[in-house]
Amino acid sequence: MTELDVDRLTTVIEDFNTIFIRLPGVRRLNFSALSVLHTLDRGGPLRLTDLLATEQLKQPALTSLVAKLEQDGLLERRADPTDGRASLISLTAAGAEIVSSRHAHRVGKLAHLVDQLTPDERAVLANSVDVLHRLTQISREETP
Amino acid sequence: MTELDVDRLTTVIEDFNTIFIRLPGVRRLNFSALSVLHTLDRGGPLRLTDLLATEQLKQPALTSLVAKLEQDGLLERRADPTDGRASLISLTAAGAEIVSSRHAHRVGKLAHLVDQLTPDERAVLANSVDVLHRLTQISREETP
DNA sequence: ATCATATACATCGAAATTTGATATAGTTCC
DNA sequence: GGAACTATATCAAATTTCGATGTATATGAT
Numbered sequence: 001m002t003e004l005d006v007d008r009l010t011t012v013i014e015d016f017n018t019i020f021i022r023l024p025g026v027r028r029l030n031f032s033a034l035s036v037l038h039t040l041d042r043g044g045p046l047r048l049t050d051l052l053a054t055e056q057l058k059q060p061a062l063t064s065l066v067a068k069l070e071q072d073g074l075l076e077r078r079a080d081p082t083d084g085r086a087s088l089i090s091l092t093a094a095g096a097e098i099v100s101s102r103h104a105h106r107v108g109k110l111a112h113l114v115d116q117l118t119p120d121e122r123a124v125l126a127n128s129v130d131v132l133h134r135l136t137q138i139s140r141e142e143t144p
Numbered sequence: 145m146t147e148l149d150v151d152r153l154t155t156v157i158e159d160f161n162t163i164f165i166r167l168p169g170v171r172r173l174n175f176s177a178l179s180v181l182h183t184l185d186r187g188g189p190l191r192l193t194d195l196l197a198t199e200q201l202k203q204p205a206l207t208s209l210v211a212k213l214e215q216d217g218l219l220e221r222r223a224d225p226t227d228g229r230a231s232l233i234s235l236t237a238a239g240a241e242i243v244s245s246r247h248a249h250r251v252g253k254l255a256h257l258v259d260q261l262t263p264d265e266r267a268v269l270a271n272s273v274d275v276l277h278r279l280t281q282i283s284r285e286e287t288p
Numbered sequence: 289a290t291c292a293t294a295t296a297c298a299t300c301g302a303a304a305t306t307t308g309a310t311a312t313a314g315t316t317c318c
Numbered sequence: 319g320g321a322a323c324t325a326t327a328t329c330a331a332a333t334t335t336c337g338a339t340g341t342a343t344a345t346g347a348t
Binding site: 002003004005006007008009010011012013014015016017018019020021022025031038039042054056103106107109110111113114116117121122123124125126127128129131132133134135136138139140 | 146147148149150151152153154155156157158159160161162163164165166169175182183186198200247250251253254255257258260261265266267268269270271272273275276277278279280282283284
């Protein structure tokens, strides 16, 4: 049984990400904006503070980014019924469309690469999907 | 044999990356700067134009970013002996240190998560490393 | 050789983004 | 009801990025 080399795994993922992440820009949205849209797409409605935990931004920067994305019609804010101070932020259909179109772009790119693998290699990849998913879950359980 | 679902693989990697990429900031370096350092760390000395191909920036923005990183002592430029117009950009020891410290941070984080997997799951991951590496190579061969 | 054209990079000013400090409004607990 | 805390907003300054354009070097056709 092969021993797992975490250092090499890390390097390989870092390099893989240079082709996975860098997509042509969409609609003048920078990395911060896209990250916010992605987080909202995954997490349902979130308060500003919860978004803040995930994003690499200070609160005032996030406030103005959210305001801008709201103006662009990509997300919407409504009052939090439980807490008068807070607002709940969620994607609009247009916002979700951007996330899913970027996802589709990646799927296309990846499908093209995967096509060039041997059936055995594809099977190895298929097996790793659930493990990768587990890793993400474990990490989330630790940082709730 | 399991069939590979590329759509799901894409989603899983996207989500995994939310924990893999987002690290606490270093030395006021933003995403663009870190990406440049990473690319240089991998690719040896590069001309500005070659860097441009990898990074999501326009040339004037990259010129000023490189100038700033040079001032910070993280990279250095020397004249290209083959081409009087160009300069060759490479990391200094300090620049390489930043890349490797971020790498070490990721290794630590990942090692901690991997520890919580079963031996079988670790083996699956170990097998996938070479396949993931192949995917990256295939992509690079297509976009030289 | 010479001139036209292409390439590599720099410079400049404007627009957009992010930050730190601070303000405001709502909530909780005693 | 008031102190302490939390969620978000505002504002000016610093940083980043961009589009347009300039300068120097290289290349290719004549």
